[in-house]
Amino acid sequence: MSEKKPKFLHARWKYYKIVGDRVERLRKFCPRCGEGVFLAEHKDRYSCGKCGYTEYK
Numbered sequence: 001m002s003e004k005k006p007k008f009l010h011a012r013w014k015y016y017k018i019v020g021d022r023v024e025r026l027r028k029f030c031p032r033c034g035e036g037v038f039l040a041e042h043k044d045r046y047s048c049g050k051c052g053y054t055e056y057k
């Protein structure tokens with residue numbers, strides 16, 4: 001019987017930022033396409049490359 005030592009798990013929560021008592025995503029999702037489609041960040045706006053949604057800062 002061989003026993004493997006447990007490896008350290010990489011923390012997934014590094015993709016999130018804790019702000020006060022809530023969790024904030026570091027990247028914005030497209031409100032039209034839904035979660036999984038990120039908005040590309042530009043200097044003055046965010047835009048979705050899939051549907052063309054644009055959100056100004």
Ligand SMILES: [Zn+2]
Nearest residue numbers: 030033048051
């Ligand atoms: Zn979109």
